Amino acid sequence: xxxxxxxxxxxxxxxxxxxxxxxxxxxxxxxxxxxxxxxxxxxxxxxxxxxxxxxxxxxxxxxxxxxxxxxxxxxxxxxxxxxxxxxxxxxxxxxxxxxxxxxxxxxxxxxxxxxxxxxxxxxxxxxxxxxxxxxxxxxxxxxxxxxxxxxxxxxxxxxxxxxxxxxxxxxxxxxxxxxxxxxxxxxxxxxxxxxxxxxxxxxxxxxxxxxxxxxxxxxxxxxxxxxxxx
Amino acid sequence: xxxxxxxxxxxxxxxxxxxxxxxxxxxxxxxxxxxxxxxxxxxxxxxxxxxxxxxxxxxxxxxxxxxxxxxxxxxxxxxxxxxxxxxxxxxxxxxxxxxxxxxxxxxxxxxxxxxxxxxxxxxxxxxxxxxxxxxxxxxxxxxxxxxxxxxxxxxxxxxxxxxxxxxxxxxxxxxxxxxxxxxxxxxxxxxxxxxxxxxxxxxxxxxxxxxxxxxxxxxxxxxxxxxxxxxxxxxxxxxxxxxxxxxxxxxxxxxxxxxxxxxxxxxxxxxxxxxxxxxxxxxxxxxxxxxxxxxxxxxxxxxxxxxxxxxxxxxxxxxxxxxxxxxxxxxxxxxxxxxxxxxxxxxxxxxxxxxxxxxxxxxxxxxxxxxxxxxxxxxxxxxxxxxxxxxxxxxxxxxxxxxxxxxxxxxxxx
Numbered sequence: 001x002x003x004x005x006x007x008x009x010x011x012x013x014x015x016x017x018x019x020x021x022x023x024x025x026x027x028x029x030x031x032x033x034x035x036x037x038x039x040x041x042x043x044x045x046x047x048x049x050x051x052x053x054x055x056x057x058x059x060x061x062x063x064x065x066x067x068x069x070x071x072x073x074x075x076x077x078x079x080x081x082x083x084x085x086x087x088x089x090x091x092x093x094x095x096x097x098x099x100x101x102x103x104x105x106x107x108x109x110x111x112x113x114x115x116x117x118x119x120x121x122x123x124x125x126x127x128x129x130x131x132x133x134x135x136x137x138x139x140x141x142x143x144x145x146x147x148x149x150x151x152x153x154x155x156x157x158x159x160x161x162x163x164x165x166x167x168x169x170x171x172x173x174x175x176x177x178x179x180x181x182x183x184x185x186x187x188x189x190x191x192x193x194x195x196x197x198x199x200x201x202x203x204x205x206x207x208x209x210x211x212x213x214x215x216x217x218x219x220x221x222x223x224x225x226x227x228x229x230x
Numbered sequence: 231x232x233x234x235x236x237x238x239x240x241x242x243x244x245x246x247x248x249x250x251x252x253x254x255x256x257x258x259x260x261x262x263x264x265x266x267x268x269x270x271x272x273x274x275x276x277x278x279x280x281x282x283x284x285x286x287x288x289x290x291x292x293x294x295x296x297x298x299x300x301x302x303x304x305x306x307x308x309x310x311x312x313x314x315x316x317x318x319x320x321x322x323x324x325x326x327x328x329x330x331x332x333x334x335x336x337x338x339x340x341x342x343x344x345x346x347x348x349x350x351x352x353x354x355x356x357x358x359x360x361x362x363x364x365x366x367x368x369x370x371x372x373x374x375x376x377x378x379x380x381x382x383x384x385x386x387x388x389x390x391x392x393x394x395x396x397x398x399x400x401x402x403x404x405x406x407x408x409x410x411x412x413x414x415x416x417x418x419x420x421x422x423x424x425x426x427x428x429x430x431x432x433x434x435x436x437x438x439x440x441x442x443x444x445x446x447x448x449x450x451x452x453x454x455x456x457x458x459x460x461x462x463x464x465x466x467x468x469x470x471x472x473x474x475x476x477x478x479x480x481x482x483x484x485x486x487x488x489x490x491x492x493x494x495x496x497x498x499x500x501x502x503x504x505x506x507x508x509x510x511x512x513x514x515x516x517x518x519x520x521x522x523x524x525x526x527x528x529x530x531x532x533x534x535x536x537x538x539x540x541x542x543x544x545x546x547x548x549x550x551x552x553x554x555x556x557x558x559x560x561x562x563x564x565x566x567x568x569x570x571x572x573x574x575x576x577x578x579x580x581x582x583x584x585x586x587x588x589x590x591x592x593x594x595x596x597x598x599x600x601x602x603x604x605x606x607x608x609x610x611x612x613x614x615x616x617x618x619x620x621x622x623x624x625x626x627x628x629x630x631x632x633x634x635x636x637x638x639x640x641x642x643x644x
Contacts, residue, residue, distance in 0.1 A: 058557060058637045079561045086559025097554045097641070101246055113235060114559035165558075 004067075005172050005204045006032040006055065011064035011074075013050050013227075024050040026227040027064070032173075032206065037199040039218035040208045047227040052208045056089055056175050057081045069172035086114050090166025094178035096158040098150040098165075105146040108133040108165045115169060136164035140194055156187030163194055174198065176207040180214060192217050236564075240571035243544070254540040255580035257533025258617050262584025263591060264529050265613040267603070268522035270592035274602035276515045282432065283504050283511070289472055290362065291479055292502045293465040293486070310490040310498040312462045314378065314446055317356055319489060320467060321375075324481045326474035329361030332445055332462040336452040340441060341414040342395040350391065351440045352415055354448025360426075362468045365437060370409040370424030377423075378444040385413055385420040390438040392425040415441065418451050475503065527616075533580065534620035541573050541628035552632055553640025566633035573625020574618065581617030585610055 013025040024047045032038050042048040053059035054066060057073055060081070066074040073084050085091075098107045112129050124132065137146050140160040150158050159179060166174050176195070180188035196217065199205055207218060215221045223230045244251045295312055314332070321330045333355045340350040353359075357375045360367065372386050387395070387408065396408040411422045420443065429437035445462070469478045479501050487494035545552070552565055589610070592603040 053638050056557070058641070079563070082556065082559050082561040082564075085557060091557050093641070097550065097557075099551060099554070101242065110555075111558040113239065114555070114561070114564060 003033055004031045005034045005036075005069050006030060006206070007065075007067040008055075009065055011051075011054065011066060012062045013047070013054065013059070014062045024227055025054075025061070028224070028227070028229055030222060030229065032204065034204055035199070035202050037195065037205045037217070037219045038207070039215040039221045040206065040224060041210060041212075041215050041221055042224035043210070046224045048208060048210075048224050050227075051224060052175070052177055055173075055206060056091060057084045082114070086111055087169060088172040090163075090169070090171035090174040092159070092162050092166050092174065092176035092179045094181040096150070096155070096162045096182075098158055098161055100150050103147045103149055104137060104142060104153070104161045104164075105130065105133045107150070107161055108136055108168055110165060111168050133164070133168060136167050137161070139167070140164045154187065155183050156190050159183065159187070159191055160194065163191070163198075167198075173204045173206055176205065178209055179207065180209075180211070188214075236567050236571055237575075239568050240575055243548075243568065243572050244575060247544075250540065251576060254537055255576050255583070257536035258530065258577045258580030258620060259533075259584040259587060261526060261530030261533040261620075262581050262613040262617050263587035265523070265526040265616065266585065266588025266605070266609045267591045267595070268526050269519065269606045269609040270588075270603040271595070271601060272515060272519035272522055273604040273606050274596075275518070276512070277604050278602050279511045279515065280508060283507055289469040289475060290504050291467040291469065291475065291482065293467065293482060293499060294463065294502065295461075295499050310486070310492060312465060312486070312499065314356075314449075314462060316486060316489060317358075317445075317462065317465055318375070318379075319485060320465070320482055321358070323485055324467070324478060326470050326478050326481075327467055328470055329358030329468045330465065331356045331358035331362045332465045333359075334445055334448045334453070334462065336448060338416045338452065340391065340395070342411060345395050347391065347394055350415075351436075352448070352452070353440050353442050354445040354452075355442055356445050358466075358468075359442065362466045363437075365429055366427040368425045368427040370422070372424055372426070373442060373444050378446045381444060381446045381450055383418060383420045383447060384423045384444065385415065386424040386426055386442040387413075387422060388426055388436075388438040388440045388442075389428045390436075391441055392422075413441075415443070416452065418447075479503075530613075530616055530620055534577070534624035537573050537576055537621065538624035538628060541569060541625060542631070544572070545569060545628050545632045549635060549640045549643040552635050553637050553643065556635070556637035557641060562633040565635070566629045569629035569632045570622065570625045573629065574621040577617045577621030577625075578614075581614045584617065585614060588613065 008028060008030040011025055011028040011030075012023070015022040015024060026047075028047075028051065040048060040051060050059070054061050057068070057076075058081075060076075061074050064074065065072060068084065069088055071084070071088075073081065076084065091097075099110070102110070109129055112124070112133075115123075134143070134146055137143060140163050142157060142160050142164065145153060145157065150161070153161070159182075163174075174195075179195075180191050183191065192214065195205055195207070205218075207214065209215055293312065295310055312332075317330050317332050320327070333353055335351055335353045337349055338352045340347045340352075355373065356378055357373055359365065360372050367386070368389065370386070373384065376382070377384050392408050395413065396411060408422050408425050413420045413422055426437070426442070431437070467478065467482060469475050483494050483497060483501060486499060487497045490498070492498050552560075555565060589605060592605050595601045595603045
């Protein structure tokens with residue numbers, strides 16, 4: 001068991017070169033220990049999104065190291081990063097990002113499609129994968145709607161499907177990017193309740209948000225400004 | 231991600247936009263069908279020509295006066311005039327032949343009793359005609375050498391003409407009764423000496439709808455003397471076998487050169503064999519087939535470009551989906567495979583429908599009788615493989631473009 005799920009040190013990210021270079025991150029150090037619920041906050045242009053992308057292994061840092069769950073992922077190839085995202089990261093997006101033509105359960109199973117070669121739970125049979133997806137949907141309170149399509153569900157329900165999808169491969173961290181940004185207050189509360197429950201079950205959650213009341217849900221708030229942690 | 235799963239994902243992608251998928255495949259459908267139909271049409275045309283030439287009879291040599299009568303240059307020999315006597319001379323002096331004939335046709339009214347037939351093709355020919363043309367006598371006899379020598383007013387009737395003039399419900403009673411009857415052709419009376427067996431239409435010649443009279447009689451009675459001449463434009467010589475063809479040709483050349491007092495190396499007439507005609511036709515039809523093949527190939531390429539176009543649109547439309555799949559763990563190669571498979575499925579499905587359409591189309595042409603077609607069996611795997619190649623080739627660029635998308639850019643795209 002690694003104490004820190006996320007260990008970031010002296011992380012830099014520079015876009016462009018020379019005079020037009022933009023220093024989005026200027027030496028960031030962050031440690032998140034297992035089972036924590038962390039919020040990353042900061043105004044737009046602060047480097048918050050850049051940090052989020054690197055945390056999600058969607059982008060590579062220019063300098064510094066990022067160790068995720070004991071694995072240094074800061075210098076991995078594109079293919080290796082795809083494997084890391086599949087195994088270790090559960091994404092929850094502001095706009096849900098469900099595939100409209102697939103039912104809820106098929107959407108939840110989507111990551112398993114890319115889980116071959118020892119990644120995640122790709123070794124399971126089709127039936128086991130299906131059961132697992134149903135269990136994930138039940139855990140977010142959608143056991144009744146497994147065969148509904150996204151268009152037949154409310155925003156809150158869609159986001160819960162997205163959370164079930166994030167859970168399917170037992171990720172090391174759940175990375176939520178403004179998860180309640182498109183939701184009304186009641187649905188937002190429901191989503192935050194689910195995060196609290198997952199946190200209570202031992203999940204590590206990193207939530208990027210600019211809403212202070214969401215930040216208040218987290219155990220710890222990391223504020224970023226001008227590419228540096230305050 | 232295994233191939234079966236990729237296939238399913240690609241299929242779902244296509245099913246998302248069924249109408250557009252079908253329209254996209256249409257280009258390949260038409261291209262593949264065109265390849266098959268066009269090859270079938272040209273193969274049919276080739277077979278038709280070969281049949282027509284073979285129907286003239288086996289081992290045939292055609293003797294014609296050279297066209298360059300008078301000539302334009304020193305090497306152009308003056309054409310000779312071939313005449314009936316030349317036919318007789320060939321018959322008597324050349325060994326290894328089964329028959330010699332010549333023809334000169336005219337169109338006349340044919341009358342017997344109260345029955346009048348208008349515009350009947352009257353073929354003036356010689357006794358060798360049935361041998362040369364592989365044509366049988368039903369009752370009576372065909373024209374003899376003597377008929378030509380003496381310009382006898384005798385006629386052998388094609389089957390349909392005999393039925394029309396002397397027809398009877400009972401065919402057995404018809405033909406003996408026709409022999410010996412009088413027939414008026416133009417203003418001249420002829421005696422029927424025979425009725426020919428049914429042969430039908432070969433090429434453009436309706437054997438059963440013609441009557442046959444001595445060649446010399448055609449010259450006497452039906453060719454106005456101011457045109458002249460009893461010139462024979464074409465002599466058919468049929469050889470006993472392929473082996474003696476060369477010998478027969480040199481004998482005929484030497485004989486005619488001697489008779490007309492010309493140099494055998496530049497005699498003013500030409501000898502042509504079926505083989506040389508078939509060769510000429512083959513090269514013509516080959517050029518025709520190549521042309522059709524290229525037209526079909528171009529339409530396949532156009533179909534492929536259509537697929538590429540739509541796949542590019544599809545990649546753009548589904549950028550967010552691509553970004554999501556990448557975030558969930560799809561590697562660039564997984565994305566590429568998905569879009570490549572979509573293009574390949576489109577073109578293979580198009581190829582399959584195209585093969586069915588092409589085969590059905592060729593069959594239909596044949597059945598409706600508008601055009602003879604012969605399915606070239608190699609064209610089916612060929613067209614199908616071409617469709618697959620088109621799918622891979624034109625699917626590759628959009629697929630590579632999709633695979634190169636950066637996940638963060640793709641995810642942010644609205």
